[in-house]
Amino acid sequence: xxxxxSFAAHxxxxxxxxxxxxxxxxADGQVMGFTDxxxxxxxxxxxFRADTGLTATALQQTTGLxxxxxxxxxxxxxxxxxxxxxxxxxxxGAEVRAWLVNWADPSERVLQFRGRIGEVTRVAGAFxxxxxxxxxALNTAQGSVYQTPCTAVLGDSACGVDLNDPAFxxxxxxxxxxxxxxxxxxxxxxxxxxxxxxGRLTVTSGAAAGLVGVIKxxxxxGGIHTVELWESLRAExxxxxxxxxxxxxxKRRSTCRDKFSNILNFRGFPDIPGDNKLLTIPLRSTSTTSxxxxx
Numbered sequence: 001x002x003x004x005x006s007f008a009a010h011x012x013x014x015x016x017x018x019x020x021x022x023x024x025x026x027a028d029g030q031v032m033g034f035t036d037x038x039x040x041x042x043x044x045x046x047x048f049r050a051d052t053g054l055t056a057t058a059l060q061q062t063t064g065l066x067x068x069x070x071x072x073x074x075x076x077x078x079x080x081x082x083x084x085x086x087x088x089x090x091x092x093g094a095e096v097r098a099w100l101v102n103w104a105d106p107s108e109r110v111l112q113f114r115g116r117i118g119e120v121t122r123v124a125g126a127f128x129x130x131x132x133x134x135x136x137a138l139n140t141a142q143g144s145v146y147q148t149p150c151t152a153v154l155g156d157s158a159c160g161v162d163l164n165d166p167a168f169x170x171x172x173x174x175x176x177x178x179x180x181x182x183x184x185x186x187x188x189x190x191x192x193x194x195x196x197x198x199g200r201l202t203v204t205s206g207a208a209a210g211l212v213g214v215i216k217x218x219x220x221x222g223g224i225h226t227v228e229l230w231e232s233l234r235a236e237x238x239x240x241x242x243x244x245x246x247x248x249x250x251k252r253r254s255t256c257r258d259k260f261s262n263i264l265n266f267r268g269f270p271d272i273p274g275d276n277k278l279l280t281i282p283l284r285s286t287s288t289t290s291x292x293x294x295x
Contacts, residue, residue, distance in 0.1 A: 007108040017104040021048040024117075025095040028210045032081075035101075043106040083122060088211060088235035091117050096131055149251035150268040154199075160265045166190070168247040168260070171204065172225070174239055180232040181213070185225045185243060193220035198248030201227060206241035208233050215248060 003011075010016060019037035023046050026032075033048035035041050041048045085091065094117045102108035118130035145151055152158040163169050172187035183201075196218040203211045213229035220226075227245065237243075249255055253270045257263040 003110045004108060007102060007110060010102055010108060017102055019101055019103045021099045021101050021109075023048070023097045024091075026090055027093060028090065035103075037103050039103070041101060041103055041106055043101070043109065081127060083127075084235065086120055086122060086127060088208065088233075090210070091120055091129070093117065098131075146269050146272055148268055148270050148272060148274070150249075150253075150256060150266055152265070152267040154249045155246070158265070158267055159262065161260050161262055163246050169244060171242055171244045174237060174241045174243060175224070176239060177237055180234075180237060181229040183227045183229075183237070183243070185227055185245070186223060188220075188225045188245060189223035191220075191225075191247075193225070194218055194248075196225070196227065196245045196248050198250055200246045201229060202244045202246075203233065203237055204242045204244055206236075206238055208235035208237040208241065211235055211237075215245070218245075218248070 011018070019035055019041065021033065021035045021037075021041055021043075023044075024032045024034070031046055033041075033046040035048040035050055037048075037050050040050050081091070096113070096115055096117060097111060098113035099109045099111050113131065113133065115131055115133040118132045120127060120129045122128075150159075155161055155163040161168060170188045170190060172185040174183055175186050176184040188196075194217075196215050199215045199218075201213045201215055203209050211233050213231065213233055215227055216230045217228040218225060225245075247259070249260070251268060253263070253266055253268060256266045
């Protein structure tokens with residue numbers, strides 16, 4: 001956002017009424033506003049609250065492709081950022097926008113930063129959040145990879161499988177939980193054991209609603225599935241909570257063909273030569289024909 005002429009004139013006076021405002025949008029869609037002013041500020045449909053104790057260090061901005069970065073500091077509060085939500089990972093990757101605002105006239109403002117939350121640390125009742133700018137995405141490797149297994153993610157645009165199809169997903173009820181990673185789930189009887197292995201579990205109700213885990217193992221006895229996750233969920237899940245399970249994919253051509261009937265979208269190269277070909281040593285032959293004798 002460009003600096004307006006009126007806001008530039010206000011800043012040039014040397015006696016200003018400015019404050020900083022931050023809008024945070026979590027992956028679950030919740031939008032939270034914070035300001036370092038002593039009263040709430042409202043614009044763009046967001047109320048930027050003054051009672052959160054949130055501050056930020058100076059924003060470092062650079063030219064070229066170097067990373068812009070900043071840091072958010074604040075006190076943990078049941079009314080704003082809670083320790084439970086941080087522990088559950090609800091702020092991981094959240095979008096952050098930061099403005100310099102004339103609190104006497106919020107229409108005069110300039111967007112100074114846009115990015116995402118990186119690492120969040122907690123200590124002594126406070127939190128420290130690293131803010132990474134948009135240029136951080138340029139550090140992501142680009143291009144295609146030629147490899148034996150499929151490179152697509154099940155359900156994405158390259159894959160094309162519709163995970164909302166009841167053939168590939170189901171919703172069940174948690175009957176028992178151990179260490180937030182071993183769950184007994186009923187209501188999934190339409191699918192056999194191992195159907196969800198390497199798939200995804202999404203909690204749809206309860207304190208852990210919205211959290212996602214990757215399925216390590218899935219077995220079925222009668223109509224009950226026992227599902228083990230690779231990592232414990234970072235919020236409490238209890239009997240009676242509901243979960244959605246998406247089918248798993250081991251990235252093999254046979255699985256794409258037989259389990260998902262999606263062979264036309266298979267993105268792997270199962271016939272590509274392996275690393276053993278790189279280690280092959282040419283041997284000198286004593287004969288170029290099927291007969292005997294040295295050449």
